[in-house]
Amino acid sequence: MHDTDAQGEPLVLVVPCYNEAARLNRAAFEAALSSMPWLQLCFVNDGSRDDTGTLLESIRQAWPDRVRVVSLAKNAGKAEAVRQGLLMASTISTTCGFWDADLATPLHELVALREVLSRHPQVEWVWGIRLRALGRQVERRALRHYLGRLFATCSSVLLGIDSYDTQCGAKLFTVSPLLRAVIAEPFRSRWIFDVEMLARADALLRYAGTRRIGTVVYEQPLALWQHVAGSKVKPVDFVKAFRELLVVRTQQTVWCRALPARPA
Ligand SMILES: Nc1nc2c(ncn2[C@@H]2O[C@H](COP(=O)(O)OP(=O)(O)OP(=O)(O)O)[C@@H](O)[C@H]2O)c(=O)[nH]1
Ligand SMILES: [Mg+2]
Structure with a gap:
Protein backbone atom coordinates (compact mmCIF):
# COMPACT_ATOMS: atom_id res chain seq x y z
CA MET A 1 0.00 0.00 0.00
CA HIS A 2 1.34 3.43 -0.91
CA ASP A 3 0.71 6.77 0.68
CA THR A 4 -1.75 8.69 -1.53
CA ASP A 5 -1.20 12.05 0.24
CA ALA A 6 -3.18 13.64 -2.59
CA GLN A 7 -2.75 17.42 -2.67
CA GLY A 8 -6.36 18.30 -3.21
CA GLU A 9 -8.28 16.50 -5.91
CA PRO A 10 -6.59 13.54 -7.59
CA LEU A 11 -5.92 13.63 -11.30
CA VAL A 12 -7.24 10.43 -12.87
CA LEU A 13 -5.25 9.68 -16.00
CA VAL A 14 -6.71 7.26 -18.54
CA VAL A 15 -4.12 5.19 -20.43
CA PRO A 16 -5.56 3.27 -23.41
CA CYS A 17 -3.63 0.05 -24.02
CA TYR A 18 -3.84 -2.18 -27.07
CA ASN A 19 -1.25 -4.97 -27.16
CA GLU A 20 1.18 -2.95 -25.05
CA ALA A 21 2.77 -5.85 -23.10
CA ALA A 22 6.15 -5.43 -24.79
CA ARG A 23 6.16 -1.62 -24.93
CA LEU A 24 4.60 -0.43 -21.66
CA ASN A 25 7.27 1.06 -19.39
CA ARG A 26 6.04 -0.08 -15.99
CA ALA A 27 8.97 1.53 -14.17
CA ALA A 28 8.14 4.96 -15.63
CA PHE A 29 4.49 4.70 -14.57
CA GLU A 30 5.49 3.58 -11.07
CA ALA A 31 8.05 6.38 -10.77
CA ASP A 46 -8.66 -2.46 -25.25
CA GLY A 47 -9.25 -6.15 -26.02
CA SER A 48 -5.50 -6.87 -26.21
CA ARG A 49 -4.47 -10.29 -27.45
CA ASP A 50 -1.06 -10.29 -25.78
CA ASP A 51 -0.18 -10.23 -22.05
CA THR A 52 -1.27 -6.63 -21.49
CA GLY A 53 -4.07 -7.76 -19.15
CA THR A 54 -1.68 -9.65 -16.87
CA LEU A 55 0.79 -6.77 -16.78
CA LEU A 56 -1.89 -4.18 -15.95
CA GLU A 57 -3.38 -6.39 -13.25
CA SER A 58 0.03 -6.77 -11.65
CA ILE A 59 0.51 -2.96 -11.58
CA ARG A 60 -2.98 -2.59 -10.09
CA GLN A 61 -2.18 -5.09 -7.36
CA ALA A 62 0.96 -3.17 -6.46
CA TRP A 63 -0.98 0.14 -6.24
CA PRO A 64 -4.55 -0.87 -5.29
CA ASP A 65 -5.55 2.65 -4.17
CA ARG A 66 -4.12 4.47 -7.15
CA VAL A 67 -4.50 2.21 -10.17
CA ARG A 68 -7.64 0.90 -11.86
CA VAL A 69 -8.01 -1.36 -14.86
CA VAL A 70 -11.00 -1.23 -17.18
CA SER A 71 -11.10 -4.24 -19.51
CA LEU A 72 -12.93 -4.14 -22.84
CA ALA A 73 -13.82 -7.63 -24.05
CA LYS A 74 -13.23 -6.77 -27.73
CA ASN A 75 -10.84 -4.29 -29.35
CA ALA A 76 -12.88 -1.10 -29.73
CA GLY A 77 -10.16 1.32 -30.91
CA LYS A 78 -8.44 4.14 -29.08
CA ALA A 79 -11.43 6.51 -29.33
CA GLU A 80 -13.82 4.19 -27.50
CA ALA A 81 -11.14 3.01 -25.08
CA VAL A 82 -10.44 6.61 -24.07
CA ARG A 83 -14.16 7.43 -23.87
CA GLN A 84 -14.83 4.46 -21.58
CA GLY A 85 -11.88 5.47 -19.41
CA LEU A 86 -13.02 9.10 -19.19
CA LEU A 87 -16.57 8.01 -18.29
CA MET A 88 -15.09 6.04 -15.39
CA ALA A 89 -12.60 8.78 -14.41
CA SER A 90 -15.29 11.44 -14.37
CA THR A 91 -17.12 9.56 -11.60
CA ILE A 92 -14.00 9.61 -9.41
CA SER A 93 -12.53 13.10 -9.62
CA THR A 94 -13.02 16.60 -10.98
CA THR A 95 -9.82 16.40 -13.01
CA CYS A 96 -9.01 13.69 -15.51
CA GLY A 97 -7.12 13.17 -18.74
CA PHE A 98 -5.68 10.66 -21.14
CA TRP A 99 -2.13 9.77 -22.08
CA ASP A 100 -0.69 7.44 -24.72
CA ALA A 101 0.79 4.28 -23.25
CA ASP A 102 4.03 4.67 -25.24
CA LEU A 103 4.99 7.70 -23.10
CA ALA A 104 6.11 9.64 -26.18
CA THR A 105 5.07 12.47 -23.88
CA PRO A 106 6.90 11.77 -20.61
CA LEU A 107 4.70 11.75 -17.52
CA HIS A 108 6.55 14.67 -15.88
CA GLU A 109 4.83 16.93 -18.47
CA LEU A 110 1.71 16.39 -16.36
CA VAL A 111 2.99 18.97 -13.90
CA ALA A 112 3.00 21.82 -16.43
CA LEU A 113 -0.36 20.81 -17.93
CA ARG A 114 -1.98 20.57 -14.50
CA GLU A 115 -0.61 23.99 -13.59
CA VAL A 116 -2.43 25.54 -16.56
CA LEU A 117 -5.73 24.27 -15.16
CA SER A 118 -5.04 25.75 -11.73
CA ARG A 119 -3.66 29.06 -13.11
CA HIS A 120 -6.53 29.70 -15.55
CA PRO A 121 -9.90 28.93 -13.95
CA GLN A 122 -11.75 29.55 -17.25
CA VAL A 123 -9.71 26.81 -18.98
CA GLU A 124 -11.42 23.39 -18.83
CA TRP A 125 -9.29 21.41 -21.27
CA VAL A 126 -5.52 21.61 -21.58
CA TRP A 127 -4.00 19.76 -24.53
CA GLY A 128 -0.29 19.09 -25.01
CA ILE A 129 0.97 20.08 -28.47
CA ARG A 130 4.13 19.17 -30.38
CA LEU A 131 5.49 22.55 -31.36
CA ARG A 132 8.87 22.18 -33.04
CA ALA A 133 10.63 25.33 -31.88
CA LEU A 134 13.96 26.37 -30.39
CA GLY A 135 14.20 25.59 -26.70
CA ARG A 136 11.90 22.58 -26.97
CA GLN A 137 12.81 19.00 -27.59
CA VAL A 138 10.25 17.61 -30.00
CA GLU A 139 11.76 14.67 -31.83
CA ARG A 140 9.32 13.63 -34.48
CA ARG A 141 10.08 11.86 -37.75
CA ALA A 142 10.07 14.36 -40.63
CA LEU A 143 7.30 12.67 -42.63
CA ARG A 144 5.03 12.37 -39.59
CA HIS A 145 5.72 16.00 -38.68
CA TYR A 146 4.82 17.37 -42.13
CA LEU A 147 1.79 15.08 -42.56
CA GLY A 148 0.72 16.18 -39.10
CA ARG A 149 1.07 19.86 -40.04
CA LEU A 150 -0.96 19.27 -43.22
CA PHE A 151 -3.69 17.47 -41.27
CA ALA A 152 -3.81 20.18 -38.58
CA THR A 153 -4.07 22.94 -41.18
CA CYS A 154 -6.89 21.17 -43.06
CA SER A 155 -8.69 20.48 -39.81
CA SER A 156 -8.46 24.13 -38.63
CA VAL A 157 -9.67 25.50 -41.95
CA LEU A 158 -12.50 22.98 -42.43
CA LEU A 159 -13.86 23.22 -38.91
CA GLY A 160 -13.09 26.88 -38.30
CA ILE A 161 -11.29 26.03 -35.05
CA ASP A 162 -7.77 27.39 -34.62
CA SER A 163 -5.96 24.42 -33.10
CA TYR A 164 -2.27 23.66 -33.69
CA ASP A 165 -2.06 19.93 -32.92
CA THR A 166 -5.11 17.88 -32.01
CA GLN A 167 -3.43 14.46 -32.27
CA CYS A 168 -0.97 14.48 -29.39
CA GLY A 169 -1.88 11.85 -26.77
CA ALA A 170 -1.45 14.08 -23.71
CA LYS A 171 -4.63 15.83 -22.62
CA LEU A 172 -6.24 16.93 -19.35
CA PHE A 173 -9.83 17.92 -18.61
CA THR A 174 -11.85 19.45 -15.85
CA VAL A 175 -14.92 17.28 -15.32
CA SER A 176 -17.77 19.64 -16.17
CA PRO A 177 -21.13 19.55 -17.97
CA LEU A 178 -19.21 20.28 -21.20
CA LEU A 179 -16.95 17.23 -20.91
CA ARG A 180 -19.84 15.02 -19.85
CA ALA A 181 -21.86 16.12 -22.90
CA VAL A 182 -18.93 15.59 -25.27
CA ILE A 183 -18.21 12.02 -24.10
CA ALA A 184 -21.83 10.97 -23.62
CA GLU A 185 -22.15 9.31 -27.05
CA PRO A 186 -19.60 7.11 -28.85
CA PHE A 187 -17.41 9.02 -31.30
CA ARG A 188 -18.07 8.77 -35.03
CA SER A 189 -14.35 8.72 -35.77
CA ARG A 190 -11.90 6.03 -34.80
CA TRP A 191 -8.71 7.93 -35.59
CA ILE A 192 -9.43 11.59 -35.03
CA PHE A 193 -11.76 11.53 -32.06
CA ASP A 194 -9.73 14.37 -30.56
CA VAL A 195 -10.88 16.60 -33.45
CA GLU A 196 -14.41 15.36 -32.90
CA MET A 197 -14.19 16.32 -29.22
CA LEU A 198 -13.25 19.87 -30.21
CA ALA A 199 -16.02 20.07 -32.82
CA ARG A 200 -18.64 18.78 -30.37
CA ALA A 201 -17.47 21.22 -27.69
CA ASP A 202 -17.45 24.09 -30.18
CA ALA A 203 -21.05 23.34 -31.24
CA LEU A 204 -22.21 23.19 -27.61
CA LEU A 205 -20.43 26.41 -26.66
CA ARG A 206 -21.79 28.25 -29.69
CA TYR A 207 -25.26 27.09 -28.70
CA ALA A 208 -24.84 28.28 -25.10
CA GLY A 209 -23.44 31.52 -26.48
CA THR A 210 -21.53 32.44 -23.33
CA ARG A 211 -17.96 31.25 -23.99
CA ARG A 212 -15.79 30.56 -27.01
CA ILE A 213 -13.78 27.39 -27.61
CA GLY A 214 -10.55 29.42 -27.41
CA THR A 215 -11.21 30.41 -23.81
CA VAL A 216 -12.18 26.91 -22.69
CA VAL A 217 -9.45 24.89 -24.46
CA TYR A 218 -5.77 25.74 -24.03
CA GLU A 219 -2.98 24.24 -26.12
CA GLN A 220 0.24 23.92 -24.16
CA PRO A 221 3.52 23.31 -26.05
CA LEU A 222 5.35 20.35 -24.56
CA ALA A 223 8.96 20.76 -23.48
CA LEU A 224 9.74 17.17 -24.47
CA TRP A 225 8.14 14.75 -26.93
CA GLN A 226 9.98 11.79 -28.41
CA HIS A 227 8.94 9.35 -31.09
CA VAL A 228 8.65 5.87 -29.57
CA ALA A 229 8.97 2.78 -31.74
CA GLY A 230 6.15 0.24 -31.91
CA SER A 231 3.35 2.52 -33.15
CA LYS A 232 0.40 0.60 -34.53
CA VAL A 233 -0.53 3.44 -36.87
CA LYS A 234 -0.03 2.53 -40.54
CA PRO A 235 0.35 4.90 -43.56
CA VAL A 236 -3.19 4.01 -44.70
CA ASP A 237 -4.48 5.41 -41.40
CA PHE A 238 -3.57 8.91 -42.61
CA VAL A 239 -5.96 8.48 -45.53
CA LYS A 240 -8.61 7.31 -43.06
CA ALA A 241 -7.91 10.36 -40.88
CA PHE A 242 -8.60 12.76 -43.76
CA ARG A 243 -11.77 10.86 -44.64
CA GLU A 244 -12.94 11.04 -41.03
CA LEU A 245 -12.25 14.77 -41.04
CA LEU A 246 -14.94 15.17 -43.71
CA VAL A 247 -17.33 13.09 -41.58
CA VAL A 248 -16.67 15.32 -38.55
CA ARG A 249 -17.22 18.43 -40.72
CA THR A 250 -20.60 17.08 -41.86
CA GLN A 251 -21.49 16.13 -38.30
CA GLN A 252 -20.59 19.63 -37.10
CA THR A 253 -23.52 21.01 -39.13
CA VAL A 254 -25.82 18.19 -37.96
CA TRP A 255 -24.97 18.77 -34.27
CA CYS A 256 -25.62 22.49 -34.57
CA ARG A 257 -29.02 21.82 -36.18
CA ALA A 258 -29.92 19.08 -33.66
CA LEU A 259 -29.42 21.25 -30.58
CA PRO A 260 -32.72 22.17 -28.97
CA ALA A 261 -33.98 25.70 -29.59
CA ARG A 262 -32.49 28.17 -27.16
CA PRO A 263 -34.93 29.56 -24.64
CA ALA A 264 -35.96 33.09 -25.66
N1 LIG B 1 -3.36 1.90 -32.68
C1 LIG B 1 -4.23 1.60 -31.72
N2 LIG B 1 -3.97 2.10 -30.50
C2 LIG B 1 -4.83 1.82 -29.53
C3 LIG B 1 -5.99 1.02 -29.76
N3 LIG B 1 -6.66 0.96 -28.62
C4 LIG B 1 -5.95 1.65 -27.71
N4 LIG B 1 -4.81 2.15 -28.27
C5 LIG B 1 -3.78 2.97 -27.57
O1 LIG B 1 -3.68 4.27 -28.17
C6 LIG B 1 -2.39 4.83 -27.93
C7 LIG B 1 -1.75 5.35 -29.20
O2 LIG B 1 -1.24 4.29 -29.97
P1 LIG B 1 0.05 4.40 -30.91
O3 LIG B 1 0.15 3.10 -31.63
O4 LIG B 1 1.25 4.85 -30.13
O5 LIG B 1 -0.36 5.49 -31.96
P2 LIG B 1 -0.13 7.05 -31.99
O6 LIG B 1 0.53 7.53 -30.75
O7 LIG B 1 -1.43 7.67 -32.39
O8 LIG B 1 0.84 7.19 -33.22
P3 LIG B 1 2.43 7.36 -33.21
O9 LIG B 1 2.66 8.84 -33.24
O10 LIG B 1 2.84 6.67 -34.46
O11 LIG B 1 2.97 6.69 -31.99
C8 LIG B 1 -1.60 3.74 -27.24
O12 LIG B 1 -1.69 3.99 -25.85
C9 LIG B 1 -2.35 2.48 -27.66
O13 LIG B 1 -2.12 1.38 -26.80
C10 LIG B 1 -6.24 0.47 -31.05
O14 LIG B 1 -7.22 -0.22 -31.32
N5 LIG B 1 -5.33 0.80 -31.98
MG1 LIG C 1 2.39 6.78 -30.08
Missing part, protein backbone atom coordinates in the same frame (compact mmCIF):
# COMPACT_ATOMS: atom_id res chain seq x y z
CA ALA A 32 5.31 8.87 -11.67
CA LEU A 33 2.97 7.39 -9.04
CA SER A 34 5.75 7.76 -6.47
CA SER A 35 6.67 11.34 -7.34
CA MET A 36 3.15 12.69 -7.97
CA PRO A 37 0.96 11.85 -4.98
CA TRP A 38 -2.09 13.37 -6.69
CA LEU A 39 -1.85 11.01 -9.66
CA GLN A 40 -4.16 8.03 -10.20
CA LEU A 41 -4.06 5.80 -13.27
CA CYS A 42 -6.95 4.19 -15.10
CA PHE A 43 -5.59 1.73 -17.67
CA VAL A 44 -8.06 0.63 -20.31
CA ASN A 45 -7.16 -2.74 -21.77
Whole structure:
Protein backbone atom coordinates (compact mmCIF):
# COMPACT_ATOMS: atom_id res chain seq x y z
CA MET A 1 0.00 0.00 0.00
CA HIS A 2 1.34 3.43 -0.91
CA ASP A 3 0.71 6.77 0.68
CA THR A 4 -1.75 8.69 -1.53
CA ASP A 5 -1.20 12.05 0.24
CA ALA A 6 -3.18 13.64 -2.59
CA GLN A 7 -2.75 17.42 -2.67
CA GLY A 8 -6.36 18.30 -3.21
CA GLU A 9 -8.28 16.50 -5.91
CA PRO A 10 -6.59 13.54 -7.59
CA LEU A 11 -5.92 13.63 -11.30
CA VAL A 12 -7.24 10.43 -12.87
CA LEU A 13 -5.25 9.68 -16.00
CA VAL A 14 -6.71 7.26 -18.54
CA VAL A 15 -4.12 5.19 -20.43
CA PRO A 16 -5.56 3.27 -23.41
CA CYS A 17 -3.63 0.05 -24.02
CA TYR A 18 -3.84 -2.18 -27.07
CA ASN A 19 -1.25 -4.97 -27.16
CA GLU A 20 1.18 -2.95 -25.05
CA ALA A 21 2.77 -5.85 -23.10
CA ALA A 22 6.15 -5.43 -24.79
CA ARG A 23 6.16 -1.62 -24.93
CA LEU A 24 4.60 -0.43 -21.66
CA ASN A 25 7.27 1.06 -19.39
CA ARG A 26 6.04 -0.08 -15.99
CA ALA A 27 8.97 1.53 -14.17
CA ALA A 28 8.14 4.96 -15.63
CA PHE A 29 4.49 4.70 -14.57
CA GLU A 30 5.49 3.58 -11.07
CA ALA A 31 8.05 6.38 -10.77
CA ALA A 32 5.31 8.87 -11.67
CA LEU A 33 2.97 7.39 -9.04
CA SER A 34 5.75 7.76 -6.47
CA SER A 35 6.67 11.34 -7.34
CA MET A 36 3.15 12.69 -7.97
CA PRO A 37 0.96 11.85 -4.98
CA TRP A 38 -2.09 13.37 -6.69
CA LEU A 39 -1.85 11.01 -9.66
CA GLN A 40 -4.16 8.03 -10.20
CA LEU A 41 -4.06 5.80 -13.27
CA CYS A 42 -6.95 4.19 -15.10
CA PHE A 43 -5.59 1.73 -17.67
CA VAL A 44 -8.06 0.63 -20.31
CA ASN A 45 -7.16 -2.74 -21.77
CA ASP A 46 -8.66 -2.46 -25.25
CA GLY A 47 -9.25 -6.15 -26.02
CA SER A 48 -5.50 -6.87 -26.21
CA ARG A 49 -4.47 -10.29 -27.45
CA ASP A 50 -1.06 -10.29 -25.78
CA ASP A 51 -0.18 -10.23 -22.05
CA THR A 52 -1.27 -6.63 -21.49
CA GLY A 53 -4.07 -7.76 -19.15
CA THR A 54 -1.68 -9.65 -16.87
CA LEU A 55 0.79 -6.77 -16.78
CA LEU A 56 -1.89 -4.18 -15.95
CA GLU A 57 -3.38 -6.39 -13.25
CA SER A 58 0.03 -6.77 -11.65
CA ILE A 59 0.51 -2.96 -11.58
CA ARG A 60 -2.98 -2.59 -10.09
CA GLN A 61 -2.18 -5.09 -7.36
CA ALA A 62 0.96 -3.17 -6.46
CA TRP A 63 -0.98 0.14 -6.24
CA PRO A 64 -4.55 -0.87 -5.29
CA ASP A 65 -5.55 2.65 -4.17
CA ARG A 66 -4.12 4.47 -7.15
CA VAL A 67 -4.50 2.21 -10.17
CA ARG A 68 -7.64 0.90 -11.86
CA VAL A 69 -8.01 -1.36 -14.86
CA VAL A 70 -11.00 -1.23 -17.18
CA SER A 71 -11.10 -4.24 -19.51
CA LEU A 72 -12.93 -4.14 -22.84
CA ALA A 73 -13.82 -7.63 -24.05
CA LYS A 74 -13.23 -6.77 -27.73
CA ASN A 75 -10.84 -4.29 -29.35
CA ALA A 76 -12.88 -1.10 -29.73
CA GLY A 77 -10.16 1.32 -30.91
CA LYS A 78 -8.44 4.14 -29.08
CA ALA A 79 -11.43 6.51 -29.33
CA GLU A 80 -13.82 4.19 -27.50
CA ALA A 81 -11.14 3.01 -25.08
CA VAL A 82 -10.44 6.61 -24.07
CA ARG A 83 -14.16 7.43 -23.87
CA GLN A 84 -14.83 4.46 -21.58
CA GLY A 85 -11.88 5.47 -19.41
CA LEU A 86 -13.02 9.10 -19.19
CA LEU A 87 -16.57 8.01 -18.29
CA MET A 88 -15.09 6.04 -15.39
CA ALA A 89 -12.60 8.78 -14.41
CA SER A 90 -15.29 11.44 -14.37
CA THR A 91 -17.12 9.56 -11.60
CA ILE A 92 -14.00 9.61 -9.41
CA SER A 93 -12.53 13.10 -9.62
CA THR A 94 -13.02 16.60 -10.98
CA THR A 95 -9.82 16.40 -13.01
CA CYS A 96 -9.01 13.69 -15.51
CA GLY A 97 -7.12 13.17 -18.74
CA PHE A 98 -5.68 10.66 -21.14
CA TRP A 99 -2.13 9.77 -22.08
CA ASP A 100 -0.69 7.44 -24.72
CA ALA A 101 0.79 4.28 -23.25
CA ASP A 102 4.03 4.67 -25.24
CA LEU A 103 4.99 7.70 -23.10
CA ALA A 104 6.11 9.64 -26.18
CA THR A 105 5.07 12.47 -23.88
CA PRO A 106 6.90 11.77 -20.61
CA LEU A 107 4.70 11.75 -17.52
CA HIS A 108 6.55 14.67 -15.88
CA GLU A 109 4.83 16.93 -18.47
CA LEU A 110 1.71 16.39 -16.36
CA VAL A 111 2.99 18.97 -13.90
CA ALA A 112 3.00 21.82 -16.43
CA LEU A 113 -0.36 20.81 -17.93
CA ARG A 114 -1.98 20.57 -14.50
CA GLU A 115 -0.61 23.99 -13.59
CA VAL A 116 -2.43 25.54 -16.56
CA LEU A 117 -5.73 24.27 -15.16
CA SER A 118 -5.04 25.75 -11.73
CA ARG A 119 -3.66 29.06 -13.11
CA HIS A 120 -6.53 29.70 -15.55
CA PRO A 121 -9.90 28.93 -13.95
CA GLN A 122 -11.75 29.55 -17.25
CA VAL A 123 -9.71 26.81 -18.98
CA GLU A 124 -11.42 23.39 -18.83
CA TRP A 125 -9.29 21.41 -21.27
CA VAL A 126 -5.52 21.61 -21.58
CA TRP A 127 -4.00 19.76 -24.53
CA GLY A 128 -0.29 19.09 -25.01
CA ILE A 129 0.97 20.08 -28.47
CA ARG A 130 4.13 19.17 -30.38
CA LEU A 131 5.49 22.55 -31.36
CA ARG A 132 8.87 22.18 -33.04
CA ALA A 133 10.63 25.33 -31.88
CA LEU A 134 13.96 26.37 -30.39
CA GLY A 135 14.20 25.59 -26.70
CA ARG A 136 11.90 22.58 -26.97
CA GLN A 137 12.81 19.00 -27.59
CA VAL A 138 10.25 17.61 -30.00
CA GLU A 139 11.76 14.67 -31.83
CA ARG A 140 9.32 13.63 -34.48
CA ARG A 141 10.08 11.86 -37.75
CA ALA A 142 10.07 14.36 -40.63
CA LEU A 143 7.30 12.67 -42.63
CA ARG A 144 5.03 12.37 -39.59
CA HIS A 145 5.72 16.00 -38.68
CA TYR A 146 4.82 17.37 -42.13
CA LEU A 147 1.79 15.08 -42.56
CA GLY A 148 0.72 16.18 -39.10
CA ARG A 149 1.07 19.86 -40.04
CA LEU A 150 -0.96 19.27 -43.22
CA PHE A 151 -3.69 17.47 -41.27
CA ALA A 152 -3.81 20.18 -38.58
CA THR A 153 -4.07 22.94 -41.18
CA CYS A 154 -6.89 21.17 -43.06
CA SER A 155 -8.69 20.48 -39.81
CA SER A 156 -8.46 24.13 -38.63
CA VAL A 157 -9.67 25.50 -41.95
CA LEU A 158 -12.50 22.98 -42.43
CA LEU A 159 -13.86 23.22 -38.91
CA GLY A 160 -13.09 26.88 -38.30
CA ILE A 161 -11.29 26.03 -35.05
CA ASP A 162 -7.77 27.39 -34.62
CA SER A 163 -5.96 24.42 -33.10
CA TYR A 164 -2.27 23.66 -33.69
CA ASP A 165 -2.06 19.93 -32.92
CA THR A 166 -5.11 17.88 -32.01
CA GLN A 167 -3.43 14.46 -32.27
CA CYS A 168 -0.97 14.48 -29.39
CA GLY A 169 -1.88 11.85 -26.77
CA ALA A 170 -1.45 14.08 -23.71
CA LYS A 171 -4.63 15.83 -22.62
CA LEU A 172 -6.24 16.93 -19.35
CA PHE A 173 -9.83 17.92 -18.61
CA THR A 174 -11.85 19.45 -15.85
CA VAL A 175 -14.92 17.28 -15.32
CA SER A 176 -17.77 19.64 -16.17
CA PRO A 177 -21.13 19.55 -17.97
CA LEU A 178 -19.21 20.28 -21.20
CA LEU A 179 -16.95 17.23 -20.91
CA ARG A 180 -19.84 15.02 -19.85
CA ALA A 181 -21.86 16.12 -22.90
CA VAL A 182 -18.93 15.59 -25.27
CA ILE A 183 -18.21 12.02 -24.10
CA ALA A 184 -21.83 10.97 -23.62
CA GLU A 185 -22.15 9.31 -27.05
CA PRO A 186 -19.60 7.11 -28.85
CA PHE A 187 -17.41 9.02 -31.30
CA ARG A 188 -18.07 8.77 -35.03
CA SER A 189 -14.35 8.72 -35.77
CA ARG A 190 -11.90 6.03 -34.80
CA TRP A 191 -8.71 7.93 -35.59
CA ILE A 192 -9.43 11.59 -35.03
CA PHE A 193 -11.76 11.53 -32.06
CA ASP A 194 -9.73 14.37 -30.56
CA VAL A 195 -10.88 16.60 -33.45
CA GLU A 196 -14.41 15.36 -32.90
CA MET A 197 -14.19 16.32 -29.22
CA LEU A 198 -13.25 19.87 -30.21
CA ALA A 199 -16.02 20.07 -32.82
CA ARG A 200 -18.64 18.78 -30.37
CA ALA A 201 -17.47 21.22 -27.69
CA ASP A 202 -17.45 24.09 -30.18
CA ALA A 203 -21.05 23.34 -31.24
CA LEU A 204 -22.21 23.19 -27.61
CA LEU A 205 -20.43 26.41 -26.66
CA ARG A 206 -21.79 28.25 -29.69
CA TYR A 207 -25.26 27.09 -28.70
CA ALA A 208 -24.84 28.28 -25.10
CA GLY A 209 -23.44 31.52 -26.48
CA THR A 210 -21.53 32.44 -23.33
CA ARG A 211 -17.96 31.25 -23.99
CA ARG A 212 -15.79 30.56 -27.01
CA ILE A 213 -13.78 27.39 -27.61
CA GLY A 214 -10.55 29.42 -27.41
CA THR A 215 -11.21 30.41 -23.81
CA VAL A 216 -12.18 26.91 -22.69
CA VAL A 217 -9.45 24.89 -24.46
CA TYR A 218 -5.77 25.74 -24.03
CA GLU A 219 -2.98 24.24 -26.12
CA GLN A 220 0.24 23.92 -24.16
CA PRO A 221 3.52 23.31 -26.05
CA LEU A 222 5.35 20.35 -24.56
CA ALA A 223 8.96 20.76 -23.48
CA LEU A 224 9.74 17.17 -24.47
CA TRP A 225 8.14 14.75 -26.93
CA GLN A 226 9.98 11.79 -28.41
CA HIS A 227 8.94 9.35 -31.09
CA VAL A 228 8.65 5.87 -29.57
CA ALA A 229 8.97 2.78 -31.74
CA GLY A 230 6.15 0.24 -31.91
CA SER A 231 3.35 2.52 -33.15
CA LYS A 232 0.40 0.60 -34.53
CA VAL A 233 -0.53 3.44 -36.87
CA LYS A 234 -0.03 2.53 -40.54
CA PRO A 235 0.35 4.90 -43.56
CA VAL A 236 -3.19 4.01 -44.70
CA ASP A 237 -4.48 5.41 -41.40
CA PHE A 238 -3.57 8.91 -42.61
CA VAL A 239 -5.96 8.48 -45.53
CA LYS A 240 -8.61 7.31 -43.06
CA ALA A 241 -7.91 10.36 -40.88
CA PHE A 242 -8.60 12.76 -43.76
CA ARG A 243 -11.77 10.86 -44.64
CA GLU A 244 -12.94 11.04 -41.03
CA LEU A 245 -12.25 14.77 -41.04
CA LEU A 246 -14.94 15.17 -43.71
CA VAL A 247 -17.33 13.09 -41.58
CA VAL A 248 -16.67 15.32 -38.55
CA ARG A 249 -17.22 18.43 -40.72
CA THR A 250 -20.60 17.08 -41.86
CA GLN A 251 -21.49 16.13 -38.30
CA GLN A 252 -20.59 19.63 -37.10
CA THR A 253 -23.52 21.01 -39.13
CA VAL A 254 -25.82 18.19 -37.96
CA TRP A 255 -24.97 18.77 -34.27
CA CYS A 256 -25.62 22.49 -34.57
CA ARG A 257 -29.02 21.82 -36.18
CA ALA A 258 -29.92 19.08 -33.66
CA LEU A 259 -29.42 21.25 -30.58
CA PRO A 260 -32.72 22.17 -28.97
CA ALA A 261 -33.98 25.70 -29.59
CA ARG A 262 -32.49 28.17 -27.16
CA PRO A 263 -34.93 29.56 -24.64
CA ALA A 264 -35.96 33.09 -25.66
N1 LIG B 1 -3.36 1.90 -32.68
C1 LIG B 1 -4.23 1.60 -31.72
N2 LIG B 1 -3.97 2.10 -30.50
C2 LIG B 1 -4.83 1.82 -29.53
C3 LIG B 1 -5.99 1.02 -29.76
N3 LIG B 1 -6.66 0.96 -28.62
C4 LIG B 1 -5.95 1.65 -27.71
N4 LIG B 1 -4.81 2.15 -28.27
C5 LIG B 1 -3.78 2.97 -27.57
O1 LIG B 1 -3.68 4.27 -28.17
C6 LIG B 1 -2.39 4.83 -27.93
C7 LIG B 1 -1.75 5.35 -29.20
O2 LIG B 1 -1.24 4.29 -29.97
P1 LIG B 1 0.05 4.40 -30.91
O3 LIG B 1 0.15 3.10 -31.63
O4 LIG B 1 1.25 4.85 -30.13
O5 LIG B 1 -0.36 5.49 -31.96
P2 LIG B 1 -0.13 7.05 -31.99
O6 LIG B 1 0.53 7.53 -30.75
O7 LIG B 1 -1.43 7.67 -32.39
O8 LIG B 1 0.84 7.19 -33.22
P3 LIG B 1 2.43 7.36 -33.21
O9 LIG B 1 2.66 8.84 -33.24
O10 LIG B 1 2.84 6.67 -34.46
O11 LIG B 1 2.97 6.69 -31.99
C8 LIG B 1 -1.60 3.74 -27.24
O12 LIG B 1 -1.69 3.99 -25.85
C9 LIG B 1 -2.35 2.48 -27.66
O13 LIG B 1 -2.12 1.38 -26.80
C10 LIG B 1 -6.24 0.47 -31.05
O14 LIG B 1 -7.22 -0.22 -31.32
N5 LIG B 1 -5.33 0.80 -31.98
MG1 LIG C 1 2.39 6.78 -30.08
